[in-house]
Amino acid sequence: MRNFSHKTGPATHITDETQYHNRRKFLKTLGLGTIAAAGMFTVGKHIRNASAAPDAPSATEAAAILRPGIDLAGHPKLAGLYPANRNMLYRLPADAKLTEAVIAGSYNNFYEFTTDKDRVWRLAQQFEPDPWTIEVTGQCNRPGKFDIDAIHTMPGVQLEERHYRFRCVEAWTMDVPWTGFELNQLLKQVDPKPDAKYVRFITANKPEQMPGIKNQPWYPWPYFEALRIDEAMNPLAMMVTGIYGKPLPRQHGAPFRLIVPWKYGYKSPKSIVKIELVRERPKTFWETLAPDEYPFLSNVDPTVPHPRWSQASERVIGTGERRPTLPYNGYAQYVAHLYQ
Numbered sequence: 001m002r003n004f005s006h007k008t009g010p011a012t013h014i015t016d017e018t019q020y021h022n023r024r025k026f027l028k029t030l031g032l033g034t035i036a037a038a039g040m041f042t043v044g045k046h047i048r049n050a051s052a053a054p055d056a057p058s059a060t061e062a063a064a065i066l067r068p069g070i071d072l073a074g075h076p077k078l079a080g081l082y083p084a085n086r087n088m089l090y091r092l093p094a095d096a097k098l099t100e101a102v103i104a105g106s107y108n109n110f111y112e113f114t115t116d117k118d119r120v121w122r123l124a125q126q127f128e129p130d131p132w133t134i135e136v137t138g139q140c141n142r143p144g145k146f147d148i149d150a151i152h153t154m155p156g157v158q159l160e161e162r163h164y165r166f167r168c169v170e171a172w173t174m175d176v177p178w179t180g181f182e183l184n185q186l187l188k189q190v191d192p193k194p195d196a197k198y199v200r201f202i203t204a205n206k207p208e209q210m211p212g213i214k215n216q217p218w219y220p221w222p223y224f225e226a227l228r229i230d231e232a233m234n235p236l237a238m239m240v241t242g243i244y245g246k247p248l249p250r251q252h253g254a255p256f257r258l259i260v261p262w263k264y265g266y267k268s269p270k271s272i273v274k275i276e277l278v279r280e281r282p283k284t285f286w287e288t289l290a291p292d293e294y295p296f297l298s299n300v301d302p303t304v305p306h307p308r309w310s311q312a313s314e315r316v317i318g319t320g321e322r323r324p325t326l327p328y329n330g331y332a333q334y335v336a337h338l339y340q
């Protein structure tokens with residue numbers, strides 16, 4: 001099915017943060033609160049120029065925004081793993097500042113909940129990321145199903161914190177401390193066969209907990225992504241379990257998501273349930289929907305505009321600062337050789 005409404009289809013894989021903050025402010029003024037934001041998208045557009053500064057969430061909202069998906073109290077084996085030691089090899093440019101946790105946690109793309117970035121965190125509160133297993137299968141000698149404790153404590157798996165830039169195709173960006181481990185550490189556990197040329201990721205499909213799946217049946221659920229095996233084995237590709245020193249909140253993709261910092265954000269799938277090693281290049285969710293706009297490789301590249309907007313510069317969420325986009329999102333030294 002390719003039946004896109006202009007509100008929800010790929011044609012709106014871009015919204016404006018200023019507009020979203022202004023809409024929040026507007027609703028607060030009316031005493032409606034953010035929960036009443038459903039269906040008020042059009043109203044928000046009209047007041048776009050009417051109000052000034054972004055407002056901060058209340059203390060109750062902030063607590064919900066930051067709430068970890070996994071409660072470490074129920075995982076005594078993991079309690080000592082957070083916050084993980086920081087790996088200083090991976091850091092931001094000296095002048096960069098980490099994005100505030102509540103900003104990163106309340107401006108999310110996670111279409112299984114909603115396409116409204118400011119409402120994902122609230123709708124995700126009902127999502128249950130524990131218990132969870134990831135199945136790793138396909139072209140490998142030791143396929144397996146691993147639960148939350150097993151993944152964190154596998155031989156060869158070393159949890160650490162890295163500060164990465166994260167760049168959405170919509171030309172916004174943030175600077176984030178992720179907790180996790182190199183994806184290659186998990187893949188080595190299952191011993192890939194030489195036939196494994198690509199790695200495919202399949203994510204949660206729980207319509208009863210994910211209203212966006214029910215409300216948007218024209219998308220090819222569940223969300224799926226893929227990398228070449230050499231991309232997946234690159235030390236930058238990170239299996240992420242946490243953010244800001246704690247297990248991932250639901251809206252960021254609890255309990256396990258990928259981060260591939262040199263590619264546009266949609267190449268970093270959330271709430272992964274299955275990883276498949278395969279021979280042929282798989283299709284991806286966004287490639288299925290609009291191959292010209294979201295091609296398989298999708299490396300960050302300032303010289304290649306999206307068909308509907310420029311990628312030459314990017315807006316830092318929270319501060320609104322605009323800066324030039326860097327090739328491979330600033331990670332050329334680690335990955336440019338993969339594409340020569």
Ligand SMILES: Nc1nc2c(c(=O)[nH]1)N[C@H]1C(S)=C(S)[C@@H](COP(=O)(O)O)O[C@H]1N2
Binds near residue numbers: 104107267271
């Ligand atoms: N399962 C799933 N993963 C997903 C998405 C999604 O809609 N569903 N959106 C992607 C996009 S477009 C972006 S920019 C990032 C956003 O991650 P964040 O909300 O943690 O910043 O998640 C990516 N992973």
Ligand SMILES: [Mo]
Binds near residue numbers: 169266
């Ligand atoms: Mo994105």
